[in-house]
Amino acid sequence: MRPDRLVGVLAGYVHWDITVAWGYAMGAARHPDRPAIVDDDGVLTFAQVDRRTTRLANGLVGRGVRAGGKVAVLCRNHRGFVETMVACAKIGAHAVLLNTGLSASQLATVLREQEVAVVVADEEFTDLPPDVQRVTDVAELISEGAATPLPRRPPRGRLIVLTSGTTGAPKGARRPEPAGLSPAAALLSRIPLREGETIAVPAPLFHTWGLAAFQIGLVLGATLVLRRKFEPEVLLADVRERGCGAVFVVPVMLQRVLELADRDVPSLRVIASSGSALPPPVATRCLREFGPVLYNLYGSTEVSWVSIATPAELAEHPSTVGRPPRGTRLAILDEHGAPVPPGGTGRIFVANEMLFDGYTNGMGKEVRDGLMSTGDVGYRDGTGLLFVAGRDDEMIVSGGENVYPAEVEALLAGLDQVREAAVVGVPDEEFGQRLAAYVVCDRPGVLDPEAVRDHVRTHLARFSVPRDVVFLDALPRNATGKVLKRDLPPYPVRGET
Template sequence: ASRKQPDTLDPAAALLSKIPLRARDSTTIAAPLFHSWGFAHFTLGLALSSTIVLRRKFDPEATLSLSAQHRCQTLVVVPVMLQRILELPRDTIERYDLSALRVIAASGSALPGELAIKVMDTFGDVLYNLYGSTEVAWVTIATPEDLRAAPGTAGRPPRGTILKLLDEQGKEVAAGDTGRIFVTNEMLFEGYTGGGNKDVIDGLMSTGDVGHLDRGGRLFVDGRDDDMIVSGGENVFPREVEDLLADHPKVDEAAVVGVPDEKFGQRLKAYVVTRGKASISEGDLKAHVKSNLANYKVPREIVFLKELPRNATGKVLKRELEAGEDQ
C-alpha cells in the first residue's frame, strides 16, 4: 500500500491529542518494527527525541525488566503481548518497578475488554488502545477512561478524524445498530501497489470492518464485514461469541469460524484454549453461551487447542483453522 507524505504535523497531533506521549521520554517498543504500529512509534519517538528501548525477540519478563531498568514512561505492544505478560506469576510482575510507566499503547489486533481491565488493575489506568489499519492508519483511540466505562471499546476518533457507520445503501445507522465502518483522516492510503483500492463513499474509506456506536459515541468493532456467519438465515458476528467464551474463567482465548452445513448453510465452530491446567467440557461451554446469547449463536462444535495460530502482530489466523476443515 502506498501513502503520500503528510504536509503538516497534524497526524502526530491527532495521536498526541489522545495518547499523552512527551518529548524525551523513554519508550520500550515491544511491537514488531516491520508492522506499522511499531514503526509509527519508532518514528514518532525519534521526532520527540525519545530514548527507544528495543529487543530482538519478545519475551514477557525481559520486556518488564528492560522497562524497569530504563525507567520507561511508555510501553508499545500488540494485545497478545499483554496477555503473555499477565500470564507471568504475580510475584514475577511485582519484582519490577514500573512506577514510571504512564502509557501502555496497544494496537494491531482486537483488545478484549476483560484483558484491558486486568492490565489496568495490574499497572494502573495507563492503557490506550488504537484501532486502525494499514489502509486508513487510525480510526479511534480508547483512553483508560473509555476502557473503564466500556471495556472492549475501540474508543472515539482523535482530532481531525471523521468516523461514520453506514448501511448497505450508504446511509448512516443509528447508535447501537451495526454498520460498515468508514473513516477519513490525513493518512488514508492511495491504493494497493498491485492495483485496487478500498470502498470510498463521500470521501470516507471503508476499513473492511463492521461495528456499532454506544450512546457515548464510543466505537465497538463487531468483526470483519466478510467474517459474518449466516446460519439458518441469522447473521452472527464471531467476535461476540469469542468474547463471551474468553470471559469464562476457565478459558484463555477462543476463535469462532463458520463451516459448511447442509441444513443451515453454515454452522458455528469454536476453537478454545483453556486457562492453565483448567478443565471444562464442550457441553459446559455451550451452556455458557446459551445462557447469554440466542440459540443460533451457540457453537455446534468446540475444539480444544493448546494455542491459536497467530501472525507476528498477534492476529488469529482463522484461515489456518478453516483450512483444517478441508484436511
Template sequence: MAASPLIRSLTGTARTAYELGSGTARAGVALTRSGVVRPVGPGRLFGMGRALVRYGHSITAAFAVGAARHPYRLAVVDEDGVTTYAELEERTDRLALALLDSGAGPGAPVGVLCRNARAPIETMIAAGKTGADIVLINTGLSAEQLRGVQEEQGLHTVVVDQDFLEIVPAGPRVVLTSVPDGPRPAGDRALDDLGSMVARGGPGELPFRPEPSKQIVLTSGTTGTPKGAKRPHPSTLAPAASILSAIPLRAAEPVHIAAPLFHTWGNAGLLLAALHGATVVLRRRFTPEGFLGAVAERRCTTVFAVPVMLQRVLESQAQGWGSEHAPRIVAVSGSALPGGQAGAFMDRFGDCLYNLYGSTEVSWVSIAGPEDLRDAPGTAGRAPAGTTLVILDENDEPAGPDVEGRVFVGNDLPFDGYTGGEADLEERNGLLGTGDVGHLDAQGRLFLTGRADDMIVSGGENVHPGPVEELVSGMPGVREACVLGVADDEYGQRLAAWVVRDAGDSTVTADTIRTKVRSDLAKFAVPRDVHFLDELPRNQTGKVLRAELPGRE
C-alpha cells in the same frame, strides 16, 4: 530569507494550530503540551529547518532534526549498545552513500527483514536519504510469500538478519545486519553487511533534496502474498498531533517499542518517539521478563506493544516493574484487545492502557484511553482530533447510536493505494471503509462486532462470530478463543470455536460453552464444533492464523 511556517512552528509561536494545517486548535495544543513545539535557539533551529527542507515529514527528517536539536542524547538502546542522535546521523549518512554506490535509490527499493534493533532504523533513515522506497517485511513470512513480495515490489536490496537469510529469494542484493559467524554463505547473491557499508560509505555528498520516498507496509494477511500498502510521508505534523490528542506522550522520555518495527503500529511508535526526541529502547525478541525488565531498567514512560504481549505478561509469573518504574502509557494496537484483558492488565499495572484501532490502509480510526476502557469494556474508543468516524447503514446513511453498520473513517494520513494495483478500499463521501462492522454509543465510543466478511448465514439467520468469540473468551477458565464460520452441508454455514483453556482447568467443556452461548445470545449462534487447543496459532502482531486452525476445512 524568511522562515517557513513549519520552521516558525518549532519556535512555539501562537500560530501553531494554523501552521500545522490540522484545522483544529486541539491538535496544536497536543503538540505544544507534549513538548514537540517549544522554543529553540537560532543555531539549532537552522539545522532543524534544514533537515525538514531536505527530507520533509519523514522518519529520516525526524532523526535528522533530533541530531540538530539534541545531538548527544541517546537515540537508540538495544542489545548491542547505545547510539546518540549525532552518531546515528553520521552512520546513516555513510550508509546512504554506500547504498547509492550499490545502485539503491529512486526506483530501486530497499527491503527490511529484521527483528527490533538499530539495524532496521538505520536502514530506514539511510534509504530516505537516497530517495529509495522502503518495504517493511514481516519476519513471519514464508519463503514462498517472500518470493511473491520480491516479484511485486522489485526489491533492489534486502537488509536482513542472518536468521532469515535462507528465505530471501534470488535476485535482490543481500545485506546482513551484522557480520556472520564463520564464512559467508556461498551462492550467486552479493552478500554485504551494514558495518562494512558504513565503514566504506564516505566521504561524499548526498542529494540535498532526494526524491520523496514512500514507505510500503505489507498488509497482515495470514495466507497468500501480502499486499503492499503505499504510505506517502505526511505533509504536516497533523497526523502526529491527532494521536497525541488522545495519547499524552512527552518529549525526551524513553520509549520501549515492543511491537514489531515492520508493523504499522511499531513504525508509528518509532516516528512518534523520534519526533519527541526520545530514547528508543528495543529488544530483538519479546519475553514477559525482558519486556518488564527493559521498561524498568531504562525507566521507560511509554510502551508500544500488541495486545497478545499483554496477555503473555498477565499469564507469566514475571515480576512487574513496580510503582517506581511504572510507565505512564502502555499503548497497544494491531489486533483486538478483549475487554476482560484490558481490565485485568490495569488492575495489575495501573490505569496506563491505551488502545488504538486502525489498519495498515486507514492508519488510525479511534483510541480508547484508561477511562473509556474502565467505563465501557470492549470499546475501541473515540475518534481523536482531526478524525471523522461514521457508521453507515445498508443505505449508506449515518446510523444512529447503538445501530450497527459499516465503519468508515477519514484522517490526515492518506492511503496511496496498493503497489499491485488491487482494488481500492470501499469509499463513501471521501471516507474509507475499514471492512469492519460496529456501532457508536451515545457518547461517541466505537464498539466493533468484527469483520464484515466474517458474517455467515446459517439456516437463514445472519450470524456474526464476533459476539460469540467475545462471550467465550470471557468465560472463567478460558484463556483465549477464536470463533469462525465453516461450511455446513445442511445449513450452508455454521459456527465453530477454537478454545484454549487455562492451565489445569477441566471445567470448561464443549457443552458448557454451548450452554453459555445459548443462554446469553441465541440458539443459532451456538458453535456446533468446539476444538480445544494448547494455543491459537498467531502471527507476530497477534492475529490468529486461520488457515492453521485444525478442522477449518
C-alpha cells in the same frame, strides 16, 4: 531552543523536508548526545544515527540503489532496521518492510512483485531467492560508506508496509508521508506521550503499529528501546531500568506480560495497544494490575487509525475501541451507503490524513464521500463510543440471523479457564452456516464442549451457540499476533469434539 540549534533544525528541514531523515537531523541539532536507540548492541545518540545513516545511504548507492528504487528490510527490531529506513529517505529510495514470518514462497513473490533492488536482512533469514542482492551486515556497509554529504531534497521515498495476510497473500500498501505534524497531534490528542521520554517498542517495526511508535517517537525526540525478540521479562526489566514512560505492544504481548508475577513498573504511564482485537478481559486485568495506563488504538495498515480508547473508557466499557482522535471523521453506513443511527450495526468508514495511497498492485479500498472502508462492521452507542462487531466478510447468516464470530470470541475469552478462543463460520445443511469454536484452556480438561456451549447459550442468542467445539494447545498466529483462522484445523463433523 538555543539559536545555533534552531539553525541546525531549520537546515535539516531545508535539506530533508518532513521525513524521518529530518527527524534525526533535527535531533542531532537539538540534543545530539541524547540516546536515540537502545538495543541489544548498545546505545546510539541522535548525532550518531544522523552520521551513520549518511554513510549507510552512500553505501546503498554503491550497491546500485537509486532514487525511486526499492530496498526491502527483513529484520527484527534493532538499529539496522531504523537506519535502513532513514538511509532510504536520504536517497529517495522506497523501503519495503517485510514481515519476518513470511514463508520462502511468500518472500519470493513479494520481492518479485515489488521489484526490489537490495534486501537488508538479518543473518537468520536464509530463505531469500538466490538472485537477490543481500546485505546482512549493516554495520559493515556503514563503515564502508563515505561521509560525503548527500544531495538536498531527494525525491520522496515511500514506506511500503505489507498487509497482515490473515485471509490471503500479503499485499504491499503504500504508506503516505506526513505533510506536517498533524498526524502526530491526532494521536497525542488521545494518548498522552511526552517529549523526550523513553519508549519501549516490542511491537514489530515492520507492522503499522510498531512503525507508528517509531514515527511518533521520532517527532517527540524519544529514546526508543528495541529488542530483536520479545520476552516479557526483558520488557519489564527495560521499563524499570530505563525508566520507560510508555510501551507499544500488540495484545498477545500484553497477555504474556500479565502472566508474570513481578510487574512493578512505577515509571510506566502509557501502555499503547493495537494490531489486533484487545480481549475485554485483558483490558480489565491490565487496568487492575497497572492502573489507568491502557490505551487501545483501532486501525489498520490501510486507514492508519480510526479511534482510540482511553483508560476511563475501557474501565467502563472494556470492549470499546473508543472515539476518533482529532481530525478524524467516522461513519457507520448501511449496505446502501446511508448512515446508521446510534446503536445500529453497519460498515465502518473513516477519513484522516494518513489513509493509504492504495496497494502496489493498483487495487484500493472502497471509498464513500472521502471516507475509506475499514472492512469491519460495528456500531456507536448513544455517547459516541465505537464498538467493533467483527470483519464484514466474517459475518455469517445462520437460520436467517446475522451472527458475528467476534462477539462469541470476546464472550469465551471472558471465561476464567480460557486463555484464548477463535470462532469461525462453517457450512451447515440445515441452517446454511453455523459457528465452530476453537478454544485454548489454561490447563487440559478444565472445560468440556457442553460447558462452552452453555456459557454462550446463557449470554447470547441461540444462533451464536457454536455447534462444534475444538480444544487446542494454541491458536495459530502470525508475527504480529493476529490469529490465522485459515490455519485452524478442520472442524469436526457434527457430534465430534
